[in-house]
């Protein structure tokens with residue numbers, strides 16, 4: 478068994494925390510993040526690291542597959558986090574941050590072996606049904622153009638599905654009308670570190686250029 482990260486914590490406490498004491502002092506009583514990030518639980522995706530964001534900047538909700546459920550269809554942690562972020566923290570941006578080689582997107586297509594059927598995954602599979610519209614769209618898209626990468630297409634359609642669902646939440650509709658909030662769809666490539674952002678103009682994901 479691997480060791481728990483005590484050494485990592487000690488390094489954080491003696492170095493990063495000490496060096497940023499003023500920042501942490503200012504955050505003792507309250508938070509005022511400007512952005513909410515809804516991302517996958519995947520261990521390879523580290524939103525605060527990827528965005529070089531200090532404590533207090535980003536309010537994060539994570540779940541398997543960065544899924545936003547339809548409004549009120551289920552009561553759950555993701556909807557509670559969105560409600561709090563928009564109605565109490567008044568975040569100005571919500572980013573749906575998906576990523577390459579997403580196990581959640583892959584699992585929707587996976588046909589289980591007899592051995593795999595013995596493993597309990599009932600909650601995962603019920604949860605992933607919320608993303609089936611993205612799967613169905615992706616199957617059609619890849620049927621029309623077999624050169625497309627089904628995994629990447631599904632990940633990107635799943636991001637767009639989550640953004641579209643946010644647009645159906647009544648209090649987000651209101652915030653959008655008042656121009657108090659912006660919604661974003663981002664796709665992060667683990668293999669290259671590249672971030673692609675969905676453009677409402679071109680209807681495509683386009684890379685953020687670093688130079």
Ligand SMILES: [Zn+2]
Pocket residue numbers: 517518519541542543576578579580581582
């Ligand atoms: Zn994932």
